[in-house]
Amino acid sequence: MSTTDNTDRPPNCVRVAAVGDVHIDENVLGRFRPALQRIGDKADVLLLAGDLTRHGTGDEARSVVTEFGGLSVPVVAVLGNHDYHSDAQDEVTKILEDGGITVLERTGVVIDCFGIRLGIAGAKGFGGGFAGRCGSEFGEPEMKAFIRHTRVISEELGAALNGLDCDVRVALTHYSPTPETLLGEPLEIYPFLGSYLLGEVVDAVCPELAVHGHAHAGTERGVTPGGVHVRNVAHPVIKQAYSVYQISGPDGATA
Amino acid sequence: MSRTKPDVYRETEVQRVLTEDERVSEQGIRVSHLEESTFAVTGEVESPKRKEVIEQVVAEKFPDLTVEYDLGVTRVHEPDEAEEV
Numbered sequence: 579m580s581t582t583d584n585t586d587r588p589p590n591c592v593r594v595a596a597v598g599d600v601h602i603d604e605n606v607l608g609r610f611r612p613a614l615q616r617i618g619d620k621a622d623v624l625l626l627a628g629d630l631t632r633h634g635t636g637d638e639a640r641s642v643v644t645e646f647g648g649l650s651v652p653v654v655a656v657l658g659n660h661d662y663h664s665d666a667q668d669e670v671t672k673i674l675e676d677g678g679i680t681v682l683e684r685t686g687v688v689i690d691c692f693g694i695r696l697g698i699a700g701a702k703g704f705g706g707g708f709a710g711r712c713g714s715e716f717g718e719p720e721m722k723a724f725i726r727h728t729r730v731i732s733e734e735l736g737a738a739l740n741g742l743d744c745d746v747r748v749a750l751t752h753y754s755p756t757p758e759t760l761l762g763e764p765l766e767i768y769p770f771l772g773s774y775l776l777g778e779v780v781d782a783v784c785p786e787l788a789v790h791g792h793a794h795a796g797t798e799r800g801v802t803p804g805g806v807h808v809r810n811v812a813h814p815v816i817k818q819a820y821s822v823y824q825i826s827g828p829d830g831a832t833a
Numbered sequence: 834m835s836r837t838k839p840d841v842y843r844e845t846e847v848q849r850v851l852t853e854d855e856r857v858s859e860q861g862i863r864v865s866h867l868e869e870s871t872f873a874v875t876g877e878v879e880s881p882k883r884k885e886v887i888e889q890v891v892a893e894k895f896p897d898l899t900v901e902y903d904l905g906v907t908r909v910h911e912p913d914e915a916e917e918v
Contacts, residue, residue, distance in 0.1 A: 593915055599861075605882040613911045620912065632858050660858070787918055794861030794877070807918045814861060814877040814907050822915035 586619065590827045592691040592746050595620065595651070596811040597820040598627025598791020601660065602641045610645050613819035618650030621822050622691040626679070627791035627811050628658025628702060628752025631670065639670040643677030652689050654680045656700040658752035658792060682750060684734035686742045694827040697744030701735040703753030703776050703790070704728040707769035709803070728773045736779030745828045747785035749806075754790045755780045758800025759810035763793050777802045786825045840866050843898065847872060850894050857890050859883070862904070871899040877907045 587593065595617060600610065617624060626646065631638035634657075646653055661670050671681045680687050682700030689696045706713045706728040715725045739749055754760055754772030763771060771793050780788050781804030788802065791812040798815050800808045811821055848864045851857050851874075862876035874891065878884055884904045891900055 595912075601879045605880040609880065609909050613909055616911070620915070633855065663858070795863070809918075812861075813879070817908050818912050819909045820912060822912050824915040824917045826917075 587622070587692065588824070590694070592623070592694050592696045592825050592827065593621045594623055594625060594696070594748060594787065594789070594823045594825065595820040596625040596627060596789045596809065596823065597813055597816065598752065598789075599629040599658070599794060599812040599814065600626070600642075600645075601629055601632045602645055603632045603638050604641060607641050607645060610819050614646070614649055617820070621651055621820070623651050623689055623696060623698075624649060624653045624820060625698065625748070625750050625789055625811075626653065626655035627750060627789055628656050629660040629791060630655060630657070630674070631661050634661040634664040634666055634670055636666060636669050636673055639673040640677075642674060643679065647677040647679060652680065653678070654682060654687060654689075654698050654700065654750065656682050656750050656752055657702050659702070662702075682738075684731060684738055686738040688742060688744045694746060695744040696746050696748065697742030698748045698750055699735060699738035699742055699785075700750035701731050701738070703735070703751035703755070704731055704773060705753060705770045706773040706775060708757045708772070708777075709774040711768070712774060713769060728775050732773065732775035732779045735776065736782055739779065739783040739785060746825050747783065748825075749780050749783075749785045749788040751776060751788070751790045752792050754793060754796070754808070754810065755788055756800050756802045756808050759790070759796050759798070759808050760793045761797040761800070762795045771796075777804075780804070780806050787823055840869065843870070843895070844872060847874070847891060847895060847898070847900075850890065851887065854890050854894070856886055857883075859887065862887065867901065870897065871901070873901045873903065875903045877905045879907060881906055
């Protein structure tokens, strides 16, 4: 996968556009498209950080393709909890993939951005809370299943991040790997917004950027305990069609 | 003996309807208790139609409550600049 020509872009960097929680249905269709027409002038790739749909139906997924498909930059997505609501996540994934949107779930992709290899590993993630204030795999089967789901996703996301052969790494999730970007949300719901287990695997690999959504009342900027830059790109947080993060390439890169 | 249900339970009922009623399915809307039987519903949605539906569903499910709405439609303009990270 590679980006299209753009001679006006700044040298030796990758420009990552991102937005999450766009919740597309027939009433939202067409709202984002005008701002996406010239995205190739501003970014090299667009990340969608989950909750692409309202109810996770096939019809809504087709609307997502209409809105975010066929752009001048590659589009890479993870699903969010809304995209699982109709138990049709496999159908949603297939419709998005058929529409040219790469969907990651504990997997990765490498995109050639003008000579810099941008590696993105993504997963939905899940909740459980943050260090010192979190659930454990203990007690009722439902509780064990809840935290196990987060642990397994985190471990497999970590493996996907670690396996990327690239120059610049980005982690893409729907749930948050840090409490810092949840600031503004009620403390009581933090365990439903993210998990330290996601942060732990991100910190083990230290990507240049971690992007998530889900926390509509949160804060755009934060870091993990290990110092990785985290950006909450939930649409109500960034309040624009997408945000762009510019990451320097490695010394000596050809871009 | 019957008692009026405390407002804190009504507040939670409204919050759950906003999430669980399939016509709404919004998790990012906040419900706040203002005074007796009076609540505020605030937040951002993705289309003007969503605002209409929220007001319609809350009025239908909670006809005895007074609800003050402050719902915005999230802007979708292009970003002016990139952030270096």
